[in-house]
Ligand code: PHE
């Protein structure tokens with residue numbers, strides 16, 4: 042705990058390691074509070090080290106009890122090494138290669154931070170990324186030290202019949218007496234310590250096999266809690282789809298005899314790509330029609346794929362240092378997005394990825410926590426597993442794809458795998474592959490990795506009727522970010538078209554800017570003008586099609602033209618974008634309107650007309666129509682407003698607008714709702730999920746009217762639901778209003794699911810997201826509920842996380858009580874699990890955009906956290922926020 046002003050680690054200070062570790066033999070004897078770890082390392086001087094002469098060997102280690110240490114078989118004298126809280130230093134190691142044998146004790150049971158080896162509902166498991174291996178044994182715990190691991194695990198047969206580690210199984214056996222057993226695993230692929238993992242526990246496997254493209258058979262196993270086996274089949278199917286897809290799309294084949302996944306209930310993040318032994322938060326593995334929503338099914342499919350894809354992008358080729366995190370994460374997110382787009386609707390996938398980027402990454406990039414996709418300094422690396430590194434990192438890879446085109450992109454990836462397999466590399470190495478295959482110069486493009494902040498493109502289109510020409514100017518506005526006052530212009534690919542009277546794309550001659558290919562232009566200067574000739578009628582611009590760059594676009598465009606795009610844009614992504622932008626600006630318009638009722642009537646008609654037009658179009662997918670019906674959220678509107686945000690005002694305007702749209706569209710929505718076919722047999726595939734999504738989106742808009750028959754419809758929806766998607770949708774709607782059936786439904790849901798820890802998380806979340814004024818008291822009471830556990834990250838996220846990050850109206854109470862509550866909880870959680878506490882603090886990331894009253898209260902809460910004895914994790918976040 043407590044560290045006053047911990048020194049930041051700088052990218053500029055990177056030095057190759059002075060020593061290398063070629064092989065590691067670990068013997069781990071599992072016991073709840075005294076797990077003994079015996080580690081044998083073969084160590085040698087790194088020929089690439091910059092150090093000369095006598096060099097001490099400093100190994101990382103935290104929270105370890107050192108039992109013994111020997112060098113080349115001889116116990117070391119206490120005077121020849123030094124131990125402190127974070128390291129073990131051998132003062133004068135030999136010049137020639139040597140072996141080190143170190144015995145340490147660790148305490149899995151007392152490990153509430155969930156880094157290193159810990160116990161989750163009786164299962165021993167480990168989490169090493171980023172720096173958890175140093176909580177297992179002393180080591181060079183950095184990603185550029187790659188070693189070959191052999192692991193022996195020993196435990197009671199009764200409590201831990203299953204013993205797993207990375208790589209392939211070698212041997213197993215029972216020990217004398219028959220109560221204990223062991224298993225030996227060997228991973229032939231050298232790997233950094235952060236990919237190390239073990240599991241020991243009483244778990245049940247679901248098994249299958251996969252034959253790779255070259256004909257090797259791989260044993261696949263997913264281990265889950267006893268009795269939950271039937272819920273692992275979707276994850277298994279997803280895994281096989283991912284394995285095939287990586288072969289077809291990227292030519293990447295799996296490289297071990299077994300691939301194991303283990304689902305655990307206590308996990309700080311979503312999942313972890315340990316070599317051959319992925320460990321998952323069980324909410325991203327377990328699914329059945331009764332217990333999981335369509336969106337759960339979708340996340341399982343994409344996260345199982347994400348972790349699998351890491352086998353090549355992350356494991357075979359890893360990061361030189363933690364500043365290069367986006368090398369593996371941005372690229373792997375890009376790959377899982379493409380996988381989902383291929384399996385489902387590509388447009389809807391893009392819409393949901395962009396929604397997520399705007400909801401999570403844009404606020405980060407525009408607030409006090411902004412940092413470049415490749416940061417240059419950190420205090421606690423765990424604080425940099427962010428939407429910027431992941432989601433913006435993926436957008437940067439997507440831009441490379443747009444710039445070089447699909448064939449060159451694949452060639453660049455092939456070259457990357459060929460050139461760097463088995464290495465720990467940098468962003469520069471990655472980019473060089475695309476530069477080499479395409480001949481393009483990526484020097485300017487590199488700014489996407491080094492400059493933080495969301496670029497704003499201010500665009501203007503003028504038309505000269507007589508000359509039949511049009512001119513588009515694009516100006517890059519680059520506001521200062523923390524630590525970066527002045528910025529250089531970016532290279533930005535802009536996918537675009539000018540649309541004629543009937544929505545057709547005009548065939549045009551362009552001058553100015555950089556032409557990448559038909560329909561894709563690029564800008565590289567602060568201001569760029571494009572001149573178009575032969576424009577026979579006034580064009581309507583469709584810019585940033587498919588969201589071709591992570592920027593905002595500001596352009597004065599009439600409601601008329603936006604409505605035109607909502608109906609006619611041939612790019613379906615942009616059709617959605619226009620309708621979303623129109624709804625958002627209409628709601629913002631209502632905020633300062635003198636006569637909001639008159640204004641809302643006109644504004645909502647235009648949107649309702651466009652939505653009706655889309656709903657009646659039989660060419661469009663249900664899932665796409667559902668996206669159109671989902672109006673921007675209160676948080677979306679607040680973000681767009683950007684300054685002097687008053688959530689209460691936005692909530693009222695939002696409610697007025699949604700209610701009016703619901704009224705205007707009622708006939709269509711009611712018949713859609715009544716006629717949509719029900720599930721005969723549940724299937725989670727995209728088409729069926731889309732049908733459910735559309736019907737549920739219609740229900741939401743109808744309910745926005747707030748009439749008693751609307752609430753009755755929601756109640757009936759809940760009672761008749763034959764799957765969790767529908768039940769949960771109704772639960773969230775009813776929990777949000779003071780309708781008569783509210784308490785009955787909450788109670789019914791609780792009674793039905795109280796023994797299912799994952800489903801109960803939805804019950805906590807449904808209550809925490811309610812915009813009713815009493816919600817804060819209810820959340821406080823739920824913190825004392827017997828099923829709430831502050832040490833379980835999923836529980837904290839479901840209740841406290843949903844309240845702070847998913848209930849903008851009630852978290853941002855005018856009296857500041859929401860902020861105070863969160864500060865209290867952060868301080869409590871920080872004592873147990875700093876990583877989770879620091880994440881919760883993210884709820885304050887946009888506090889500077891609040892109106893002065895709320896801003897002052899949020900700042901006071903942050904100051905109170907800063908003044909308390911807190912972890913390095915939280916300390917870094919609050920100090921950046923208060924700077
Ligand atoms: N590397 C994991 C992923 O994105 C995320 C993770 C980070 C998990 C740190 C645990 C700890 O796939």
Ligand code: ZN
Nearest residue numbers: 347351370373
């Ligand atoms: Zn990842």
